[in-house]
Amino acid sequence: MQFNDPRPTGGPPVPALALLAAVYPPHLSDLPTPPSTPVRPARPFVTLTYAQSLDGKIAGPGGTQLQLSGPESMRLTHHLRVLHDSILVGVGTVLNDDPQLTARLPSLLPLSQQPRPVILDSSLRTPPTCKLLVNAQRGISHGVTIVHRALSATSEEDEDLRRRAADLERAGARLIPLEPDEHGLLPLSALLSHPHASHLLGRSLMVEGGARIIASCLAAPPPGIVDLVIVTVAPVLVGEDGVSAVAPRKAGQGAPPRLEHVRTELFGQDSVVVVRPVYEGVEGEGGAA
Ligand SMILES: NC(=O)C1=CN([C@@H]2O[C@H](COP(=O)(O)OP(=O)(O)OC[C@H]3O[C@@H](n4cnc5c(N)ncnc54)[C@H](OP(=O)(O)O)[C@@H]3O)[C@@H](O)[C@H]2O)C=CC1
Numbered sequence: 361m362q363f364n365d366p367r368p369t370g371g372p373p374v375p376a377l378a379l380l381a382a383v384y385p386p387h388l389s390d391l392p393t394p395p396s397t398p399v400r401p402a403r404p405f406v407t408l409t410y411a412q413s414l415d416g417k418i419a420g421p422g423g424t425q426l427q428l429s430g431p432e433s434m435r436l437t438h439h440l441r442v443l444h445d446s447i448l449v450g451v452g453t454v455l456n457d458d459p460q461l462t463a464r465l466p467s468l469l470p471l472s473q474q475p476r477p478v479i480l481d482s483s484l485r486t487p488p489t490c491k492l493l494v495n496a497q498r499g500i501s502h503g504v505t506i507v508h509r510a511l512s513a514t515s516e517e518d519e520d521l522r523r524r525a526a527d528l529e530r531a532g533a534r535l536i537p538l539e540p541d542e543h544g545l546l547p548l549s550a551l552l553s554h555p556h557a558s559h560l561l562g563r564s565l566m567v568e569g570g571a572r573i574i575a576s577c578l579a580a581p582p583p584g585i586v587d588l589v590i591v592t593v594a595p596v597l598v599g600e601d602g603v604s605a606v607a608p609r610k611a612g613q614g615a616p617p618r619l620e621h622v623r624t625e626l627f628g629q630d631s632v633v634v635v636r637p638v639y640e641g642v643e644g645e646g647g648a649a
């Protein structure tokens with residue numbers, strides 16, 4: 361995790377940096393580390409973050425991408441991208457938004473300050489021409505990791521997937537196969553404990569959505585997989601046809617955890633709410649303690 365957007369010396373405090381310094385464990389930033397702070401986390405520190413309307417929507421009807429965050433909270437999101445070693449979205453967001461997931465404050469920061477992009481994409485639907493892959497080819501963002509369901513080397517059923525895998529590898533993607541869980545989803549917990557997790561994800565992962573990924577993050581069974589949730593709430597209404605922030609749970613998925621309030625701050629007109637999931641009987645700040 362990096363925290364190297366310089367704090368102005370002698371200038372006014374930058375609200376986004378002040379908030380992050382207050383809510384992040386210091387050993388995960390380049391802030392001074394107290395000697396007692398543990399430095400070998402069991403898994404990456406995970407921040408789940410997104411922007412929603414007052415009526416709980418993250419996108420418009422049919423998934424239309426909406427600019428919900430105002431400039432001040434958007435700046436916070438870009439500081440978060442700098443702060444984390446890696447950034448994850450679901451393939452639904454890639455297909456719908458074609459996001460870049462780069463840190464821009466407001467201009468594009470150097471590669472050393474960019475998070476490593478990761479896509480959860482069981483059937484390799486990511487287009488080889490998407491901005492994430494093209495940016496990596498241009499050297500302005502890191503190579504993209506695509507996590508997909510394990511393929512059979514021979515079955516006819518998987519022939520299409522093998523072809524898409526080859527196309528994506530030619531476009532520069534690194535493919536990581538995982539066995540889907542009982543809900544047919546790629547288990548985030550298995551990704552976090554993958555033998556190459558520290559290389560792929562670094563010390564910290566920012567999960568940006570969309571709705572199904574948010575739901576899976578919150579439904580993970582104890583001890584959970586999310587350490588911090590940071591939600592920007594914009595003072596707008598999208599209406600009932602919009603995409604709800606948390607997709608309905610799949611049958612058998614766990615109930616969401618209790619949330620402990622950490623901080624709420626105003627960024628321009630938006631409220632930024634920081635909470636920590638709490639699982640009864642589980643101590644500390646998740647696997648990253
Ligand atoms: N306002 C905001 O902050 C944000 C808004 N958005 C909005 O969200 C919408 C996209 O959300 P959505 O359609 O739900 O797509 P997601 O980005 O949540 O991707 C969901 C897809 O990811 C795959 N997947 C693989 N493993 C998992 C897992 N463990 N849990 C959940 N999904 C998994 C599935 O596809 P498969 O089975 O093929 O693998 C699934 O359909 C867009 O409208 C976008 O604009 C997105 C991000 C942030």
Ligand SMILES: Nc1nc(O)c(N)c(N[C@@H]2O[C@H](COP(=O)(O)O)[C@@H](O)[C@H]2O)n1
Nearest residue numbers: 411426427428429437457459460461462
């Ligand atoms: N923080 C925040 N506020 C909003 O209003 C948003 N719509 C989003 N969306 C997320 O950002 C992605 C686009 O990123 P790039 O600008 O292309 O880098 C989008 O896919 C969502 O994940 N976030």
